[in-house]
Amino acid sequence: EIALTQSPATLSLSPGERATLSCRASQSVSSSLAWYQQKPGQAPRLLIYDASNRATGIPARFSGSGSGTDFTLIISSLEPEDFAVYYCQQRYYWPRTFGQGTKVEIK
Amino acid sequence: EVHLVESGGGLAQPGGSLRLSCAASGFTFRSYEMNWVRQAPGKGLEWVSYISDGGFTIYYADSVKGRFTISRDNAKNSLFLQMNSLRAEDTAVYYCARDRYHGSGTFDYWGQGTLVTVSS
Numbered sequence: 159e160i161a162l163t164q165s166p167a168t169l170s171l172s173p174g175e176r177a178t179l180s181c182r183a184s185q186s187v188s189s190s191l192a193w194y195q196q197k198p199g200q201a202p203r204l205l206i207y208d209a210s211n212r213a214t215g216i217p218a219r220f221s222g223s224g225s226g227t228d229f230t231l232i233i234s235s236l237e238p239e240d241f242a243v244y245y246c247q248q249r250y251y252w253p254r255t256f257g258q259g260t261k262v263e264i265k
Numbered sequence: 266e267v268h269l270v271e272s273g274g275g276l277a278q279p280g281g282s283l284r285l286s287c288a289a290s291g292f293t294f295r296s297y298e299m300n301w302v303r304q305a306p307g308k309g310l311e312w313v314s315y316i317s318d319g320g321f322t323i324y325y326a327d328s329v330k331g332r333f334t335i336s337r338d339n340a341k342n343s344l345f346l347q348m349n350s351l352r353a354e355d356t357a358v359y360y361c362a363r364d365r366y367h368g369s370g371t372f373d374y375w376g377q378g379t380l381v382t383v384s385s
Contacts, residue, residue: 253324
């Protein structure tokens with residue numbers, strides 16, 4: 159089973175700042191990685207698929223990069239609605255696996 | 266507009282059973298692969314099961330294999346999860362989630378979830 163390790167666990171930032179989130183896979187997953195955002199009491203929302211492609215309706219301030227084992231999600235300038243938990247997920251192997259999440263909180 | 270609505274959650278005793286349903290609308294359900302993903306209280310996301318569009322290919326997480334059964338009724342635009350031999354560690358919100366396209370393994374639409382609590 160592919161393990162995804164996200165860092166940091168918590169990111170404390172102010173609105174307008176840049177957020178950099180990391181996801182590392184235990185084996186190469188090529189570019190088969192997605193990012194999701196989850197707010198309290200809500201279902202996850204797909205942000206990025208195949209490492210770098212924004213899903214429908216996702217603002218341009220969200221960008222993804224990486225391949226192989228190292229991936230990054232960047233939020234270029236945090237908006238108030240961006241404070242949430244972010245998960246990465248690989249689709250290269252069965253079973254599909256998620257990272258443990260990074261919480262982006264208001265500083 | 267795509268909608269996924271789960272139902273069937275509730276309180277079950279250890280060793281008991283529950284059947285979850287997911288009603289789909291706003292898209293051609295029979296053309297999409299579907300999944301169940303769960304989230305224990307205060308924890309992260311865990312993929313549980315997958316079913317192909319025609320229902321002929323099925324996968325399970327090791328944690329539920331042999332206890333849970335995924336199925337679908339394309340005529341009724343519905344996805345199901347039969348959960349048997351429930352354990353305390355199965356307590357979670359269960360989401361149904363659509364694969365973005367055939368074989369994508371990326372979940373583009375999610376339901377709001379249904380809470381399953383396993384406790385005596």
